[in-house]
Amino acid sequence: MVRGKFITFEGGEGAGKTTQIKRLADRLSAAGLQVTTTREPGGSPGAEQIRALLVNGPADRWSATTEALLHFAARRDHLEKTIIPALDAGQWVLCDRFVDSTMAYQGYGHELGREIIEKLQAIVVEQLLPELTIIMDIAPEEGLERAGSRAGGEDRYESMAVAFHQRLRDGFLDIARRAPERCALVPARGAIEVIESQILDLVRTRLNLDLT
Ligand code: TMP
Numbered sequence: 145m146v147r148g149k150f151i152t153f154e155g156g157e158g159a160g161k162t163t164q165i166k167r168l169a170d171r172l173s174a175a176g177l178q179v180t181t182t183r184e185p186g187g188s189p190g191a192e193q194i195r196a197l198l199v200n201g202p203a204d205r206w207s208a209t210t211e212a213l214l215h216f217a218a219r220r221d222h223l224e225k226t227i228i229p230a231l232d233a234g235q236w237v238l239c240d241r242f243v244d245s246t247m248a249y250q251g252y253g254h255e256l257g258r259e260i261i262e263k264l265q266a267i268v269v270e271q272l273l274p275e276l277t278i279i280m281d282i283a284p285e286e287g288l289e290r291a292g293s294r295a296g297g298e299d300r301y302e303s304m305a306v307a308f309h310q311r312l313r314d315g316f317l318d319i320a321r322r323a324p325e326r327c328a329l330v331p332a333r334g335a336i337e338v339i340e341s342q343i344l345d346l347v348r349t350r351l352n353l354d355l356t
Contacts, residue, residue, distance in 0.1 A: 156313050180230040
């Protein structure tokens with residue numbers, strides 16, 4: 145059994161990750177690959193329960209450290225129950241957010257710093273980093289406006305100050321700079337189809353995939 149590939153999508157609020165993940169999943173499935181799409185926080189029954197604690201309620205509900213620990217607890221369950229079994233079964237796993245979100249949101253946004261996140265990552269994620277991480281970049285004001293027009297609660301992070309969102313955007317840019325072999329930055333402002341084909345090109349070239 146050939147192990148599947150692990151691709152993560154990252155970015156601030158309203159960057160359009162969900163739309164692009166669906167399009168890439170359809171394209172890969174049409175090419176005959178087995179694809180699992182999943183998300184964080186969440187992606188397994190236990191992690192979805194932890195998600196409810198993280199995305200609802202007042203912005204100051206958790207300290208930054210507690211919040212990082214909750215994200216990593218959810219991530220461990222998600223890895224054990226969903227991601228690793230899928231990869232082992234030969235599936236391609238497309239994940240909406242992963243460890244770079246904790247670095248950007250808690251490390252940079254909440255200013256916990258890189259070191260504590262790197263330590264937790266070493267314990268929880270071990271060596272299981274994605275083969276490719278697409279970081280969708282958008283100005284916070286624009287992204288928040290797009291996210292705000294979405295229906296339904298889960299707005300705890302959207303309610304945080306614009307300065308927080310600017311810090312996490314800078315964080316994502318820094319993450320991309322530090323790990324260029326794994327991460328690719330994609331401007332998220334253009335037409336959906338243009339962004340889709342940029343992402344497809346990245347998957348083709350970085351993962352040596354022949355999609356014709
Ligand atoms: P979503 O809106 O992409 O579903 O993500 C839920 C929120 O959780 C989003 O505002 C980003 C935040 N988040 C973190 O703060 N740290 C993390 O590690 C992850 C995975 C998400």
